[in-house]
Amino acid sequence: MSLINTEVKPFTAQAYHQGEFITASEADLQGKWSVVFFYPADFTFVCPTELGDLADNYAEFQRLGVEIYSVSTDSHFTHKAWHDTSDTIGKIQYPMIADPTGAITRNFDVMIEEDGMADRGTFVIDPSGKIQIVEITAGGIGRNASELLRKIKAAQYVAAHPNEVCPAKWEEGEATLAPSLDLVGKI
Numbered sequence: 758m759s760l761i762n763t764e765v766k767p768f769t770a771q772a773y774h775q776g777e778f779i780t781a782s783e784a785d786l787q788g789k790w791s792v793v794f795f796y797p798a799d800f801t802f803v804c805p806t807e808l809g810d811l812a813d814n815y816a817e818f819q820r821l822g823v824e825i826y827s828v829s830t831d832s833h834f835t836h837k838a839w840h841d842t843s844d845t846i847g848k849i850q851y852p853m854i855a856d857p858t859g860a861i862t863r864n865f866d867v868m869i870e871e872d873g874m875a876d877r878g879t880f881v882i883d884p885s886g887k888i889q890i891v892e893i894t895a896g897g898i899g900r901n902a903s904e905l906l907r908k909i910k911a912a913q914y915v916a917a918h919p920n921e922v923c924p925a926k927w928e929e930g931e932a933t934l935a936p937s938l939d940l941v942g943k944i
Contacts, residue, residue, distance in 0.1 A: 760880070760888045765793075766864040772826075773836035774852040781826065781854050783886065790823040790909065791882040795867050795875035799831045799839040799846075803899045807877075809845040814902040823909055825851035830874055832857050867893060881909055883916060 765783045772781040786793075794811065796804040811818070811825055818825055829836075833855035839846045840853070854861065856875075862868040867878035879900060881890035889912045894900060911923040914933065921933040924944075934940065 760866065760891055762887050762889070764886050765882055765888065768861045768864060770854050770856055770861060771833040772852040772854040773833045773840060775850065778833050778837075779852065781852055785824075785826075785852075786882050787886050788884050790821065790884060790913065792818070792823060792825045792905065792909070793865065793878075793880040793882065794825060794827045795862060795865065795878040795880075796827060796829050797869075797872075797874040797877070797896060798829055799835050803877075803897065804829075805843060805845045807899050807902075808849060810900075810902040812845075812848040812850065814906060815850055817906055818909075821906070821909060821913065826854050827851065828854040828856050828861055828875065830856050830859055830862060879905060881905075881912055883912070889916075 765786055767783050769780060769782045772779050796807060798804065808827055811827070815825065827849070833853075836853040836855060840849060841847070856862050859868050859873065862875045865878055865880060867876040869876055877894045877896065877898065877900060879890070879892040880888050883889050890908055892900070907928065910929045911927050914923060914929075915921065918933070921935055923933055927933065
């Protein structure tokens with residue numbers, strides 16, 4: 758079953774954020790656009806490149822009113838240790854959610870049960886708490902923050918303009934489509 762347009766299931770978890778341990782929950786996702794970004798594990802290889810890419814583009818996510826929440830099955834203590842010892846991870850300003858029981862990871866259907874780790878899953882949640890974008894990639898395939906930003910801009914545009922859709926490779930400011938009988942077979 759697809760998670761598109763489903764509400765985020767309730768959760769409560771510890772997170773590491775800006776030098777402190779905090780509690781995060783699904784309530785934090787309400788009222789704004791959010792990215793829940795699952796990755797397999799701290800102190801690995803592809804994961805820090807992805808989280809660093811998000812950190813490098815964090816100001817643009819914030820400009821769009823988007824908060825990022827990274828999630829792995831590591832503990833909040835491990836997130837802090839990684840943040841304190843890695844220059845790349847040390848740049849992170851967004852919350853790093855700990856999911857050592859795997860409950861959140863299972864809620865989003867990205868748990869690799871035999872490994873106890875998450876798939877590379879990206880979920881964009883709208884202000885009402887509904888999932889609008891789902892992307893899951895194999896462990897060896899890193900994601901791209903610039904492409905994620907493009908998709909979020911498209912999702913925000915469509916949410917604000919319900920009678921329009923964004924075609925492939927749409928970029929902010931480009932023409933959109935207004936689905937109608939007149940377009941059938943003409944594109």
